[in-house]
Amino acid sequence: MTQEWKLTRRAFLQGTAALGAMAALTGCASQEALKPSPTGEAGVAAGEVEVRHAWCQMCGPAKTACSTLCYIKDGRWTNVEGNPDAGNNWGRGSKTLCAKGNSAMQILYDPARILYPMKRTGEKGEGKFERCTWDEAIEITASKLKELKEQYGPESYGVLSPQAYQVLWTLGRRFLNVHGSPNYMHSAICALQRAASKKISIGNAQCDPGQINKTKLLVVWGANTENSAINQGDPNKRVKAIENGLKVIDIRPMLEGLGSKADIWLPIRPGTDCALALACLNVIIGEDLYDHDFTDNWCNGFDKLAEHVVQYTPEWAAPITGLSADQIYELARTMGTTKPMAIQYGNGIGDQQNDGNWACISICLIEAITGNLAIAGGGGASMKLPDPLIKTKKFDILTDRLEASSEDTEKGYFAGMAKLVAPETPRWYQNPKTWESGPNSAYFKGLMSVLTEDPYPLRAVLGQASNPFGATRQPKKIVEALKKLDFYFVVDTHWNSSCDYADVVFPACTHYESSQQFATKNTAEGTFIGINQKIAEPMGESKSDWDFYLDLAVAMGYGDDFWNGDMDACLREQLDGSGITLEELRAANKGIFVERTDGAKPVEPKYQDYETLFAQLPNGKVQCYNEWIGGKPNNTETGTLGYLPEYVGPPEGIAQTPDLAEEYPYIISDVHAYRLCNHSYYVGVPYLRELQPYPWVKINPATAKKHGIEDGDWVKIESQHGWVKLVARYFEGIAPEVLMCRRGWWQSCEELGLPGYECFDGGCDSTVLYDSTIENFDPFHSAMSKQTLVKISKLEEGN
Incomplete structure (x- = not known):
């Protein structure tokens, strides 16, 4: 059966009868049913409740920061707590979790999950799709990537990097390298920027x-x-x-x-x-x-x-x-x-x-x-921990598969640098000693190549657990790039706002529905290792992010480099020599902790070891006068970088653009990370949405009263680039000239009757407000300003 429909959230659920299917699969069809069970440890002791280990994914897909114990009663995940064996938060014995972690069950059982592979039938942006099989979706994608590689070269494919995504660091990088593309498109708004600046100034010091x-x-x-x-x-x-x-x-x-x-x-x-x-x-x-x-x-x-x-x-x-x-x-x-x-x-x-x-x-x-x-x-100068008692092998991303072009050789670049579509940092800077996991293009600039065709246009882009409308700047420009792309495909658990422009959408299961990732934590007391255990079978026809890459690699003819599609073989390779088998790890419902019995304790570091810390820096010294970058080409190759720090300031600011400030007198910025969501995800989670039901802007009461705005009023905030509507929240801990909001609103929460919002003008995503002129981006590491000048007024019509 195939059926065409406009993919609003409700229509999608109704069109696939997903809500009823989800209730049948989970035994959970209501908000009341998701409330925590009181029978955690007591239920385990009585044999009524099973406990399984999982790494919490609520700070980002495939994260392994917090180990959790998940309690399952009558086949349903009922409640979760921090694993005291793993050393979360304040250390061994801690059972704490943040609000996101305590809401994890609602991600698994969310009625808005994508359940089936979809292929586009209408124009990009219409949201018209029909259901297809997983194999068909893989075949469509592999065929298109092969075609574009043959016609335009492997560099015509790029992948959007979401926040610190372990799958892309490993299988994603490996796929890019085997395919032959360097275009891993880092966001240019995350920690990599700080890391690069620190490296070129104080080396390995902190x-x-x-x-x-x-x-x-x-x-x-x-x-x-x-x-x-x-x-x-x-x-x-x-x-x-x-x-x-x-x-x-x-x-x-x-x-x-x-x-x-x-x-x-x-x-x-x-x-x-x-x-x-x-x-x-x-x-x-x-x-x-x-x-x-x-x-x-x-x-x-x-x-x-x-x-x-x-x-x-x-x-x-x-x-x-x-x-x-x-x-x-x-x-x-x-x-x-x-x-x-x-x-x-x-x-x-x-x-x-x-x-x-x-x-x-x-x-x-x-x-x-x-x-x-x-x-x-x-x-x-951190205390040095004793060596880990469990040692696993590093994932090999096969960086050596990137081929050096004649330009790479001529200019002394590392292999693949000449073919970067939008170097995040300068080509000459990027090499295995300076990059995080491989070469990087910049997310926004890479997508803009589709429109400018400079130096060449990307032809195919993967958005995996990344919503480009909320992850960078100016969704109005992003949408034009997605429309023009030859092929855009998405792998996600939820239908994010870019999916309407995709050619194929793959349903990803959460990492609570697969057992394909493990991690270790080394502490003074010993070493912990744990793997995600399946809390439930994958919903609908969803598959893990790991299996997606393996299936696509096999279809592309890259199977020999991807364990012929067998993720267990990949895991066994990483565990080889650790002394722990995959079977033992999967059977350990609380993970495995190896206690330190040799008496080894943390020791004082070697203080002021400047010869080692500054070894990569020119002359082996802190670069007050920066000879690493000074006089060399910037990342757009339109000029050279300076030797000494200088102030540029935001493209639009009270001091920088006083004439503009006469019409737009306030500065707005947004909170990059927020404890009740994961960037642009999870505002549809009922437990979390209850705590922040509406998209907000914090404003000094004195400023609000000047405009007749009461606490809780909907307001219109307008820059010269676009406008958004938000709910005003009085807050005295902010200067009268500044507004602060939170980016990334798009999901609805039908369990609470709360809507989702657009990301364009008149929506609620601050990214539409900001300058996106590439010439204004940082010339070394491509950072983009997230502040601009705005005016504010009360919005008579609310949401």
């Missing part, structure tokens, strides 16, 4: 504290760990250190939970952190607050930096940042006179500002010249 219990001053600069790492231990460690006397300075536009515990909060204007960091360098150097021994022996070009930053005074930075000159002096002097000092800086700094590279470098240089690198309580 700024954030390795031993926070020994830190006297912690400067939290745009880090958001109460949202992004709520169950990974950082908030717990910080609170404990504060109780023991740690002083905290928190620098970010909006006061978040941990910010309320800081000694000083500095509400900086979004996008101006580089100006603040340069002004701090001005004070620290100008007032002789730096470590002379370190700068004399371990800094490259310190005198040039000192001369350069004379121009960046606190008086210059104050009208840019929205802070007073006195606040900037106090910050710089406190950092320059308190030791050990550590700086924890986050995505809002280097990854989402168009001068993010220099912002990150300037922050790293503050940590370096004050002598706080690799000292107890300063940056890095």
Whole structure:
């Protein structure tokens, strides 16, 4: 049977009779039925409840941060808790989970799951599809990829990278390399940007504290760990250190939970952190607050930096940042006179500002010249754990399969660099010593190649667990690229807003429905290993992300490099030599913990081991004057990179574009990670949607009242690029000139009667508000600004 229909969420469910099928499969057809069972450990003891191990996927697909125990009664997953054997959050014995983790059952049993493979029958964007078999969908996809490879070369295929997706780091990379394409399209709004800036300035040293219990001053600069790492231990460690006397300075536009515990909060204007960091360098150097021994022996070009930053005074930075000159002096002097000092800086700094590279470098240089690198309580210098007691093999992604072109050879590039469609960092920079898991193109710029055909257009793109309308900038441009693509295919658990433009959609099962991923955690007490155990059989005709890649590889003729489609063979290869078999691992319902009995304990690191930490840097020194990148081509090959940090500022800002600010007087930005969702996913989860029922914008009450806006009113927020509607939430912990929202709204929650929203003008996704001019992106690592100027008004008609 085939049937054509417009794929609204409700129509899709009705057209496939999925809701009834889901209830039959799960024994769970109502919100009430999903409430936690009180029979966890007691039920296990009585033999009425079974417990199975799973890595929580609620912070992202295939994540292995938190080990969980899943309780199953009468064939249905009823409740979940942290696995005390694994060492989540505060360590061994912890059973905590965040709100997302506690809602995991509702992902498995979500009535909005995609259950069947679909192929497009109408025009792109119409949402007209018909059901097909999995094998047919694989054959359509393989045939098209073969055709495009033959006609345009293997580099015509690119894959969109969602947030830290383990499947793409392994099988996805391996597939790209065997296929012959370097076009892994990283988002350019995540941690890779910070990592690259740190590497080229302070090498393998770190700024954030390795031993926070020994830190006297912690400067939290745009880090958001109460949202992004709520169950990974950082908030717990910080609170404990504060109780023991740690002083905290928190620098970010909006006061978040941990910010309320800081000694000083500095509400900086979004996008101006580089100006603040340069002004701090001005004070620290100008007032002789730096470590002379370190700068004399371990800094490259310190005198040039000192001369350069004379121009960046606190008086210059104050009208840019929205802070007073006195606040900037106090910050710089406190950092320059308190030791050990550590700086924890986050995505809002280097990854989402168009001068993010220099912002990150300037922050790293503050940590370096004050002598706080690799000292107890300063940056890095973590206690060294004993070797793991369980050792598994690293996944081989077959990087050597990328072929070197004549241009690669001529210019001394690593193989494949010349064929990158949109180098995220410059081609000359990308090599196995600098990349995360392989070569990268930039997500947005790569998609724009479809429209510009510069240097060539991508022809086929895979969106796997990634919604391009919420993952980058300007969905109005993204949709034009998706329409023009020869072939766009999606693998996902839910029908995200880009699926209407796909040619084929594959239904992915959650990682709670497969047993194809394991991970280890090494602690002072011992080593834990656990594998995902099946909580339920895959719903409908869904398959795992792992099986999708293996099936496609076999259909492409790459089976010899993909275990001939046998994921168990892949797992056995990784476990070989570990002393643990796949069968033993799958049988261990709480994972396997090997206790340390040899008496080995964590030991002090080798402090101030600068020869090792700076070994890759030019002259083996911190790059105050950056000879690694200075004078070399930028990532668009339209100019050269500088040697010294400079402030550029956001494309649109109160200080940068005063004429524009007359019409659009407020700055808006968004929270990159949020504790009640995973980027643009999970706002359809009832437990989580109850806590944030509507898309919100936080606004200072004084600002709201100027426009007749009451707490809870729907408002219209408009930039020169687009407009959104959001619900105003009064919040005094935000400057009167700043608005803060949360990107990524699109899912509905029919269990609670709450709607989904569009991602274009008049919708609720902040990405439509931002500048997307490629020339404004960071010229080293492609970071894009996530702030712009807007005006606000009360919206008479709500949602």
